[in-house]
């Protein structure tokens with residue numbers, strides 16, 4: 305799909321004068337092994353370029369990616385494919401014409417890193433399940449943003465190991481500030497707060513200019529970018545969006561089966577008997593995804609093609625829902 309393969313001028317990645325670009329829709333789901341995915345994520349960091357510009361130890365970064373890959377579980381959706389996909393998408397987004405110039409290099413690197421770790425050790429069911437079952441993690445993290453706090457905690461522990469401590473050469477003060485940024489980014493991916501985030505983000509943009517030197521503006525844009533990258537599979541070309549959509553519904557439905565078995569309230573998207581893929585995906589695009597991408601594309605017009613894909617996919621899902629198409633039609 306040529307229109308989805310916009311080329312970008314690199315910052316410095318790939319050596320002097322070499323033009324590299326992050327492909328918008330690589331076939332990540334076609335990558336079968338973890339080592340293939342590790343190679344791929346490593347290449348994304350190289351293509352995006354911020355790690356190299358900052359002087360991050362390339363061997364340590366590679367080791368970290370491999371270590372992180374081992375902490376992702378084999379869930380239908382929240383697995384290392386999703387992590388690699390999120391790194392690809394954030395890398396593509398932050399190398400669009402405005403963002404690649406306006407975002408500070410270290411913030412770009414932190415976005416790439418957070419995309420990599422944001423769902424580490426995700427158990428394949430959501431926070432509500434952790435809280436309902438009063439799991440050890442729910443108790444540990446006071447029933448709030450349980451999985452996001454856990455992913456952050458695991459990341460901090462890995463980065464504390466000298467074999468993976470990418471921040472060591474930058475000094476303690478910077479390392480602590482960078483960890484705080486990562487924490488805020490990971491916590492922003494808690495979907496329970498999505499509507500609240502959207503209300504506040506919309507109001508913020510309506511009342512502030514696009515001033516990338518303002519730390520508040522930078523924080524809002526970065527949280528929105530990571531949230532968008534996290535759900536950007538809905539903005540892929542339709543056949544691929546459907547594959548990701550099936551995967552996420554599989555994970556929800558398997559939680560729904562458990563919820564019924566344990567007589568817990570069944571989550572709104574989790575009942576395989578009543579929730580249909582096409583209607584659920586259309587509803588997700590219409591009510592959760594669309595406005596986030598629209599607002600971001602006002603800041604970075606280079607993201608407009610994601611909005612266009614979302615509009616197309618919404619129409620196609622709604623058409624399929626009207627026809628009553630099944631999961632694999």
Ligand SMILES: [Zn+2]
Pocket residue numbers: 386390422423493534
């Ligand atoms: Zn995610």
